[in-house]
Structures are given as structure tokens and as C-alpha cells.
Amino acid sequence: WSEEQVDVARRLYQLDGAMKTVGATPELERATAQLSDRLDPSCRADLERWDATQAEYSGEEYVYHVRGNEVRVPLSTESLSHTRVPKVVLPRFEDWGDRLRWLLAENVPGRFPYTAGIYPLKRTAEDPTRMFAGEGPPEQTNRRFHYLSAGMPAKRLSTAFDSVTLYGEDPHHRPDIYGKVGNSGVSIATLDDAKKLYSGFDLCDPSTSVSMTINGPAPMMLAFFLNAAIDQQCEQHIRTHGLVxxxxxxxDEIYAGGDRPRYHGDLPDGHDGLGL
Structure with a gap:
């Protein structure tokens, strides 16, 4: 579909050039009308917005809105030789086909297909950080996360799982499993494990993000993560409205006669108990 639209846009560009050179003829106008009907409206809108987009990124600063807040970001930096270096530069294409291929495959940051990120520009107030941890039971890795992120304005947690979790197995006394539990990664087998792993971090806070090194069980780990985040929001609601x-x-009624899931060991510094 993309290449078909690119071909239509290129032929329209050629017809437009022909009419500018030799003048509009009935044949050229008819061919242009037929091709125009085949150009997707969204592609047409993107092409028509090309010059405006170039102008947006040629100014001194870019203005956009996130969650109702206006964000102003300089559009350039200055090198040591005092050269202005723009942060975003559109390619110098003239052909509408080339322009459309770039718009559909790359585009500017903050626009489909988001190859350069979901926001128009990158953050400048925060250094890129990867707080990588994964060892033993969830409590041990949780303590490591809190140690790595102590005093940092943002929490960028990166999770390594043990091979037992990576292969979708549960911890077991079986010889080929037992020795690998919590080895070179954290052991996560249940939702309660995931809740303890990320406890003390508000998973819905924009300054908190989580990445996971995972393969086959990725859908299950994602489900654990989403449930942990939702439970945290429920917990905050319960606390706020005095329902504890x-x-x-x-x-206590649900776990009567059994052991209630709990965090083993002391909470690390900076842990507020959220998620437990």
C-alpha cells in the first residue's frame, strides 16, 4: 500500500511539473484527476502540510502540549564552534513520492509511525539512564532497584529474568530447574512476585518506566506488570478514601487458614510500601 501511494504521489508530481512546463492540457488535467482519486486523504494531508512542518522546525523553539501542559523546547543547540545545530531536519526532497515514502516510513518525532519517538522532541532535563537489575527472588531485585534509583529524579528500571522464567517454567526442586532459580536474573512465577518486584515505585508515574529482557513468556509478564500497576492505583484509592x-x-478473610503473600525482609530505603 505504501509503495502504491508513493507511486501515485510521484506521478502526480511529474504531471504537476509537466503542466508547469508546457501548460495545462485536457489530457494532463484528466490524468491528474484520475490519480488524485487514488491518493489516500491522509497522504494528501501529509504532503500538503510539508512546507508548514518545515517552517515549524525552522524556528527558535517548538511548542507542544502533554497532558494539558504547554511544553516549549529549543529547536537547536550550539556547538563548541558556535554553529547552530538543529535537532530535527526534514530531508531536502522535492519529489512528492520521495517525501511521502519518508513520511510513511520515518516522519518527524511525535508523528506516525513514531520511529523517532512518541513525543516531538526528547527530554533534556533527564540524562538517559538504565537501572539494570535481576537477581534472586523479587525482594532482592526490588532492593537493588531502590538502591540504583536512590536520589534520581526518574526511575528507569530494566529487568533481567532468570532462565527458568525466560523458558516459562515455575521454580521447582527438579535438578535441571532448581540450580537456575534466581541465577543471573530475578525469578518471577506469580502476580504477587511481580507486585513485590516493582513495589515502592509508582508504575503510572510519567517519571517511572520499566523495560524487561524477556522472550516467550512476554505476554504473561506484561499481564503481571499491568495488573501490578492497576493494583497500585486501587491501593492509592483505598488509602485516600480511608478504606484500608x-x-x-x-x-484476612480470603487467606484465613493460609499464608498471606508478604514481602520477605526489610523494606529498602525510599520504599513507601506501595504495591504491597
Whole structure:
């Protein structure tokens, strides 16, 4: 589809050039009308916006909105030789086909297909950080996460799982499994494990992000993560509205006669108990 649209745009560009050179003829106008009907409206809009987009990125600063807040970011930096270096530069294409191929395959940051990110520009107030950890049980890795992120304005957690988790197995006394539990990665087998792993971090905070080194069980790990994040929001609602006592009573009722999931060991510094 993309290449078909690119071909249509290129032929329209050629027809436009022909009419500018030899003048509009009935044949050229008819061919242009037929091709125009085949050009997708969204592609047409992107092409028509090309010059405006170039103008947007040629100014001193770029203005966009995130969650209702206006964000102003300089569009260039200055090199040591005092040369102005723009952060975003559109390619110098004239052919509409080349322009459309670039728009469909790359485009500017913040626009489909988001190859350069989902926001118009990168953050400048935060250094790129990867707080990588994964060892033993979830509590051990959680403590490591809190140690790595202590005093940092943003929490960028990167999770390594043990080979047992990576292969989708549960911890077991079986000889080929037992020795690998928590080895070179964290052991996560249940939702409660995931909740303990990321406890103390607000997973819905824009300054918190989580990446995972995972393969086959990725859908299950994602489900664990989403449930942990949702449970955190429920927990905050419960605390805010004074419902803790009733919820605790209900949990005790559910686990009557059994062991209630708990965080083993002391909470690390900076851990507020969220998620537990």
C-alpha cells in the first residue's frame, strides 16, 4: 500500500511539473484527476502540510502540549564552534513520492509511525539512564532497584529474568530447574512476585518506566506488570478514601487458614510500601 501511494504521489508530481512546463492540457488535467482519486486523504494531508512542518522546525523553539501542559523546547543547540545545530531536519526532497515514502516510513518525532519517538522532541532535563537489575527472588531485585534509583529524579528500571522464567517454567526442586532459580536474573512465577518486584515505585508515574529482557513468556509478564500497576492505583484509592481497614479485613478473610503473600525482609530505603 505504501509503495502504491508513493507511486501515485510521484506521478502526480511529474504531471504537476509537466503542466508547469508546457501548460495545462485536457489530457494532463484528466490524468491528474484520475490519480488524485487514488491518493489516500491522509497522504494528501501529509504532503500538503510539508512546507508548514518545515517552517515549524525552522524556528527558535517548538511548542507542544502533554497532558494539558504547554511544553516549549529549543529547536537547536550550539556547538563548541558556535554553529547552530538543529535537532530535527526534514530531508531536502522535492519529489512528492520521495517525501511521502519518508513520511510513511520515518516522519518527524511525535508523528506516525513514531520511529523517532512518541513525543516531538526528547527530554533534556533527564540524562538517559538504565537501572539494570535481576537477581534472586523479587525482594532482592526490588532492593537493588531502590538502591540504583536512590536520589534520581526518574526511575528507569530494566529487568533481567532468570532462565527458568525466560523458558516459562515455575521454580521447582527438579535438578535441571532448581540450580537456575534466581541465577543471573530475578525469578518471577506469580502476580504477587511481580507486585513485590516493582513495589515502592509508582508504575503510572510519567517519571517511572520499566523495560524487561524477556522472550516467550512476554505476554504473561506484561499481564503481571499491568495488573501490578492497576493494583497500585486501587491501593492509592483505598488509602485516600480511608478504606484500608475494610480491605484488610477482607484480605484476612480470603487467606484465613493460609499464608498471606508478604514481602520477605526489610523494606529498602525510599520504599513507601506501595504495591504491597
Amino acid at each position: 481497614e475494610g480491605v484488610e479485613a477482607r484480605i
